[in-house]
Amino acid sequence: MSQATLRIQKMSGHAGPVPGEGTQRELQVCKLIDVTTCIGCKACEVACLEWNGLPYRETMFENTYQTMPDTAWNFWNVIKFNEYERPDGSLMWLMRKDQCMHCAEPGCLAACPADAAIVQYANGVVDFQQDHCIGCGYCISGCPFNIPKFNSATKKVFKCTLCSDRISEGLEPACIKACPSGCLHFGTKDDMKELAEKRAGQLRDHFGFANAGVYDPPGVGGTGVIYVLHDATNPEEYGGLPKNPTIPWVVKLWKGPVKWLGNLAIAGGIIAVTLHYLRYGAKTVKEDNRAEGGQP
Amino acid sequence: MHPSRRDFLKIGTIGGLAASVLGFDLAPAYAQLRTLKIARATETRSTCPYCSVSCGVLIYSIGDKAKNVTPQVIHVEGDPDHPINRGTLCPKGASLEQDILNERRITKPQVRRPGSDHWEDIGWDDAMNEIAQRVKKTRDATFIEKDAAGHSVNRLESIAWTGGCTDTNEFNYLVVKAMRSLGVVHLENQARV
Numbered sequence: 001m002s003q004a005t006l007r008i009q010k011m012s013g014h015a016g017p018v019p020g021e022g023t024q025r026e027l028q029v030c031k032l033i034d035v036t037t038c039i040g041c042k043a044c045e046v047a048c049l050e051w052n053g054l055p056y057r058e059t060m061f062e063n064t065y066q067t068m069p070d071t072a073w074n075f076w077n078v079i080k081f082n083e084y085e086r087p088d089g090s091l092m093w094l095m096r097k098d099q100c101m102h103c104a105e106p107g108c109l110a111a112c113p114a115d116a117a118i119v120q121y122a123n124g125v126v127d128f129q130q131d132h133c134i135g136c137g138y139c140i141s142g143c144p145f146n147i148p149k150f151n152s153a154t155k156k157v158f159k160c161t162l163c164s165d166r167i168s169e170g171l172e173p174a175c176i177k178a179c180p181s182g183c184l185h186f187g188t189k190d191d192m193k194e195l196a197e198k199r200a201g202q203l204r205d206h207f208g209f210a211n212a213g214v215y216d217p218p219g220v221g222g223t224g225v226i227y228v229l230h231d232a233t234n235p236e237e238y239g240g241l242p243k244n245p246t247i248p249w250v251v252k253l254w255k256g257p258v259k260w261l262g263n264l265a266i267a268g269g270i271i272a273v274t275l276h277y278l279r280y281g282a283k284t285v286k287e288d289n290r291a292e293g294g295q296p
Numbered sequence: 297m298h299p300s301r302r303d304f305l306k307i308g309t310i311g312g313l314a315a316s317v318l319g320f321d322l323a324p325a326y327a328q329l330r331t332l333k334i335a336r337a338t339e340t341r342s343t344c345p346y347c348s349v350s351c352g353v354l355i356y357s358i359g360d361k362a363k364n365v366t367p368q369v370i371h372v373e374g375d376p377d378h379p380i381n382r383g384t385l386c387p388k389g390a391s392l393e394q395d396i397l398n399e400r401r402i403t404k405p406q407v408r409r410p411g412s413d414h415w416e417d418i419g420w421d422d423a424m425n426e427i428a429q430r431v432k433k434t435r436d437a438t439f440i441e442k443d444a445a446g447h448s449v450n451r452l453e454s455i456a457w458t459g460g461c462t463d464t465n466e467f468n469y470l471v472v473k474a475m476r477s478l479g480v481v482h483l484e485n486q487a488r489v
Contacts, residue, residue: 004332008325020324046390051371053333056394119327129327165330177374180384 004168010120012112026122028189029167031176032196033097034228035238036203036212037183040079040095042067044175044184048077048099051163051174071098073149076160077175080239094230096238097175097184100147100160102126102224107247110255111142124189124224125162133157144220144245162224192226199228219246334371336360341375343462344389348487350461351389352378355396369396431455435478456482 007026011018045067049056054074059067066081082094106126109118117132118139128139128148135155139148148157163173171177176186185195196214203212213232216222227241235241299307337356344351352375359365372392376383385392395401405423406415418426438454457475459468463485475483 004329005326006329008327011325018325023324041387043385043387043390046387047373047385050390050393051373056391116325116327119325121327127327161330165332168329169332169335171332174373177376177383178385178390180381180386182384 004165006125006164006168007122008116008119009122010106010109011116012109012118013115024122028124029162029224030124030187030189030192031102031162031173031225032185032187032192032228033225034183034185034196034199035094035096036199036207036209036228036230037181038079038095038097039181039183040065040081040093041180042079043178043180044097045075045077045079047174047178048160049075051166052076052161071147071149071159073151073158076100076158082237082239084237094238096227096241098145098239099175099225100126100162101145101220102160102162103245104221104223105247107142107144107220107251108139108148109142110247111138111251112136113138121164123167125164125167126224127161127164128157128159130154130156130158138251142247142251144242144247189222189224196226196228200232203228203230215241217242217245219244337370338367341378344385344392345395345460345462346386346388348461348485349380350487351375351381351385353385353389353392355392369393372396431478439479450479451481452479453481455480456484459483459485459487461485461487 007020007024008018009021048054054076057075060069062069064081064083067078068075071078077097077099080094080096080098082096084092084094086092102125104124106118106120108128109120109126112118113136114132114134117129117134118126119129120126133156135150135157137148137150137157139157140146140150148159150157163171163175166173172186176184185192187195193214193216196216200212200214203209209230211231211233213229215227215229215232215235227235227238229235229238231237235243334356337358338361340355340357342353342355344353353372354375355369356371356373357367357369359367361367370393372390374381374383374385374389381389405418405420407418407423407426408415434454435452438452440449440451440453443449455478457471457480459471463471472483
């Protein structure tokens with residue numbers, strides 16, 4: 001058995017606070033994806049499959065060089081190839097590595113009803129614990145990036161783990177290590193943000209991308225995977241990266257007010273029944289009802 | 297209320313039990329992770345065989361080289377100490393494990409005879425003997441001792457040698473020695489894209 005553990009700071013479906021939460025200082029890990037230097041070689045895809053022991057599957061051709069249209073339960077990392085027409089009519093590739101964003105405020109974790117099926121480690125990684133997963137699929141609707149994928153054979157949901165087995169031992173994730181063009185970086189969140197801002201500044205000052213910027217959406221509390229984009233004002237162009245991702249309002253409502261109203265209704269019901277009993281006593285069967293052939 | 301010593305112990309025990317059952321666990325929550333699959337595996341340095349860039353790779357195999365273990369490759373990744381790739385790999389290099397653990401991998405010598413339409417198995421000794429015989433025959437037939445001007449050249453132009461990117465300095469030294477002793481002048485290497 002594994003000796004490796006990571007401390008948990010957020011836990012899905014858990015009543016009350018997470019024990020020991022926030023009592024220890026730990027660095028936040030972060031992946032930085034500089035889409036401006038991605039060459040679309042897919043080494044990260046292969047490295048991910050190889051490390052995680054996922055099957056090498058057949059690719060699909062849908063009039064693009066993309067391996068397949070979307071990530072899958074056993075394919076956690078896909079480069080989205082997008083042909084973009086510049087205002088002057090010339091074409092350029094926008095290639096974006098699509099995988100779990102490891103949000104600080106994860107929608108999947110908020111939506112999950114199973115205790116500790118989705119956890120966020122103290123280093124910021126959001127991970128699924130398949131042995132606690134009940135296969136309801138609510139995380140899929142809670143995710144603004146369309147990342148969790150359901151395996152209908154095992155009735156469990158899977159996604160990128162940010163190679164938590166590697167980073168718990170001090171290694172970098174497999175995709176980061178493989179990247180031959182150096183467009184993927186790994187480090188602490190602070191360092192990655194600094195590096196990203198520096199690169200975005202370079203793109204603005206020397207490469208003519210006036211809108212270049214960093215994608216670290218505040219709607220989900222920032223992410224553990226940040227992008228440097230040529231045009232940060234238009235992230236949708238990069239294979240549907242949402243401009244301002246948030247946890248869906250249904251999930252918020254259902255896990256917020258509705259949950260508390262429900263709890264109130266349960267507690268209120270019990271109190272009402274108790275009061276009713278104290279005031280009126282137990283319900284007794286009258287003798288004449290019996291005589292009319294009712295239940296004995 | 298003045299509980300007796302006995303009452304105090306009762307209350308204390310029941311209260312403690314209730315607290316532990318109902319959950320007042322102050323120990324931090326930990327999640328157990330998947331084992332690092334290469335934790336105690338044997339790490340072997342090697343060179344990627346695909347292109348002439350010659351990236352360094354680390355090949356991880358099961359066991360610690362103990363006598364009774366048959367090692368098998370479990371993982372391949374880039375060698376961070378290698379000056380060429382510094383840990384990175386291209387998609388072909390990253391899939392090297394698939395190249396090794398593959399039922400279609402050819403693990404023994406094969407020969408396709410002139411005019412034949414298929415490959416046939418041949419033993420290592422037979423293969424070496426056959427190659428040696430052909431080299432000897434070719435060399436005997438085509439060795440050039442003197443060129444047209446009568447200069448002594450002692451060369452063999454009908455045999456060429458090509459090396460690969462994974463060949464080491466020591467191996468290449470031996471190759472040059474052996475080939476030059478035969479008189480081979482065409483020495484080439486794949487590592488020149």
